[in-house]
Amino acid sequence: MSYTEVHAITLSKTSERKLQDRAIGNQMAAMLTNLNQRNLQVRGLTLAADPQEDNPEGLAWTRYDNADEETRDMLPWFTQMHLQVIWHREDDQHPEKYEVASLVRRLAEKAQTRAYGEWEVQYVNGQTYVAPEEDDVTIGSDSQVIDYADVKVPGDLDSYFSHLFGLDAQISMVMSSLDAAIDSNWDNRYHAVLVGPPGCGKSDICLSLKRALGEDAVWSLDATSTTKDGAIKEISERPVLPRIMVLEEAEKAPEAALSFLLGIMDQRAEVRKITARQKIQREAKMLVLCTVNDYDKFIQLQAGALESRSSNEVWFQRPGRDTLALILAREIGKVNGDHRWAKPALDYCEQHNIYDPRKVISMCMRGRDMWLDGTEDEPSTFAKLLDATARPVVEDDKSQS
Secondary structure: OOEEEEEEEEEEEEEOOOOOHHHHHHHHHHHHHHHOOHHHHHHOEEEEEOOOOOOOOOOOEEEEOOOOOOOOOOOOEEEEEEEEEEEEEOOOOOOOOOHHHHHHHHHHHHHOOHHHOOOEEEEEOOEEOOOOOOOOOEEOOOOOOOEEOOOOOOOOHHHHOOOOOOOHHHHHHHHHHHHHHHHOOOOOOOOEEEEOOOOOOHHHHHHHHHHHHOOOOEEEEEHHHOOHHHHHHHHHHOOEEOOEEEEEOHHHOOHHHHOHHHHHHOOOOEEEEEOOOOEEEEEOOOEEEEEEOOHHHHOOHHHHHHHHHOOEEEEOOOOOHHHHHHHHHHHHHHOOOOHHHHHHHHHHHHHOOOOOHHHHHHHHHHHHHHHOOOOOOOOOHHHHHHHHOOOOOOHHHHHHO
């Protein structure tokens, strides 16, 4: 037995000039594309255009000038855009109290930006819309049924990591946490911390895992721009939760920003926030993967609580020359370049203790044929350029060397 409910949304805008159909249509299409995310549609929510019956062209907007010929150029135009929030489920499930309101609020926030035409939500179901206060919402309950994204490990999983060299052990260790979580219906979540210097492959493994499992299954966060309130709001409003959270450069986050992780990473597996006007409590059985450059800083976060919850430590090292050679062969092959570039580039990097793959790749791919004119007695053209533009060695550096 199916269940459907429809909510009429009216947006409005005043303008000095008559808005063209094409401009309105493009702005509406941009809003629908941005807000109709797959996780909403899986849940049963869709934002759609609402063509008007009294419009002979069947357009989902109406323009009013309310002026005669003499004053039309002096008065602003008033335009209304008509949308619908549609809830439809074949299993007769009704939406949670907050779900439609959350989508309308996101529409109101998005529509009023310049990129989407600076529209305002005017009416919802014929009633004047008043945007709720940021905290004026109750979300979740102890009995709430949570929808999670499906996680299916593809049969060709290895192909998603085939561009990575020398990291088979690290990939296997990350997958051991994922396999244990899936086999236990996500009760056993052995969170992983991927530790090593920049450019060693930590983020690349996480990104490859996201490609393999899909955008809905993996949620990527940058610790430097994550806030506690923002993360809790996102988790509480998502109709379908991801199963994996990737937190990049965790040790760089402000101390208070990551407190929301404590409940997610322990046996409670939930987020909770209670204030005078707000109560959020929602299950969040997610496997957390943190990438970390500075482990000493990481173990200090939340008085060591994050480190203690990360039972799967996966350490990375800078790649050696053999692995770097494979990486350069891959990059040179992408542009049909000359594989002779690799050896002189590697020789130069080895002489100068440069092992960050990103720098090695950059030097090789920028130097190209300029690496090939060197001899045993004369550096190549690009080696000379690098030396001429290298960071100066100061006296303190010399005394320490």
